[in-house]
Amino acid sequence: MSDSPTISVIMPVRNGEKYIAEALKTILDQAWPVQEILVVDDGSTDRSREIVESLAPRFPAIHVLDGPRRGPGPARNVGLRIAGGEFIGFLDCDDLWPADKLSLHLARFARTPHMDVVSGFVSYFNRQMTDAPAPDPAATTDELFHVHLGATLYRRTVFDRVGMFDENFLYSEDVDLMLRIREADIPMTILNAVTLCYRRHPESMTSTYTAEEKRDFNRALMQSLMRRRKTGSTRPLPPFKHLMEE
Template identity: 95%
Template sequence: MSDSPKISVIMPVRNGEKYIADALKTVFDQAWPVQEILVIDDGSTDRSREIVESLASRFPAIHILDGPRRGPGPARNVGLRIAGGEFIGFLDCDDLWPADKLSLHLARFARTPHMDVVSGFVSYFDRQMTDAPAPDPAAITDELFHVHLGATLYRRTVFDRVGMFDENFLYSEDVDLMLRIREAEIPMTILNAVTLCYRRHAESMTSTYTAEEKRDFNRALMLSLMRRRKNGNAKPLPPFKHLMEE
């Protein structure tokens, strides 16, 4: 890890005019500066692109790219293909980052140079960002098996090892990615701190759990089991609880 590592942030957007300015502001306001913000416009028909272009005129770190209009996974891959950062972060256009998020991640990477993935906890909110203390680790059960994409920071080399998002998924592409990371035994840890503020609202893809979402979620689990069986290791993956810092 260099003394001043470059960070690339990838943000897909489709009709996110209500929230995207606030989301980007939390990237600008990070205690650790972000050198590259890749906003992938995935076919917006509202003012999303206009808002981002206005911000880009003042913040040269912002770059606007055209997405393939096939969902967030393929859109994120557009950013991954050109991202130049040593570390990669993802933020959806309706969520927010706490101001110390990147500093917390990078401090952990500096303390443990072998670590490739550092995640954290998620705070959920409806309208306004409020103070969000980290959950009590004792309340996290062994059944916890997934971490949120936006709460995580990745070394760029992780994607060289496990590949990008599987574009056959409309939903649960982040679950599939994390399962591949776990299967590859890539070193990771979970901070005892909130590193993502997740907005719940009517337009959110995960505000309701549809049959299609259940299908893709189950498919991600099945593909993981099939890969592990093929490699002669069909044992359950270790629970995330054991990756949490003291």
């Protein structure tokens, strides 16, 4: 890792006017500066783009890009194609980053230079503080590890090795990416710390477990199995608990 690692953050948005300013604030308020925030507008019909464009003159790191209007995976790929950072982070427009997120990730990368992916725990919350973009201390929360892009920081070279998001997925494109990372034996660890605050609300794409979401999840698993069989590998992927810090 260089002495001054650069970070690109990619945020897809479609009609996120209620939350996007607060999500961006949690990126801008990180102790470690972010060089570019690529907001990919994937066909918003509300004030999302207007809100972001009003912030851009004050925060030069923010750039607004046009998305293909085909869902989060293709929108993230728009950002990935031009991202210039040594490290790549993702944040959905309705979620929040803890204030120490990037510092925790970068400290781990510095301690273990061979590491390519550092993830962490997710805090699911249902109520935000009224005066700050953070979960209300009285909110109902659950903390656990789950495959979430926003909880993870990746070296840019990871995507050179495994490719970008599979644009055939509407859901579980993050699961598919993680499976390809695991299959490639890319060095990864999971911090014993919360690195994403995930907002539970009715408008979320994953607020209910639909038949389409189940279909895509199962398809990601099946494609992983087929890839491993094609290479002659019959061993199951090691469980995530082996990657967790004590």
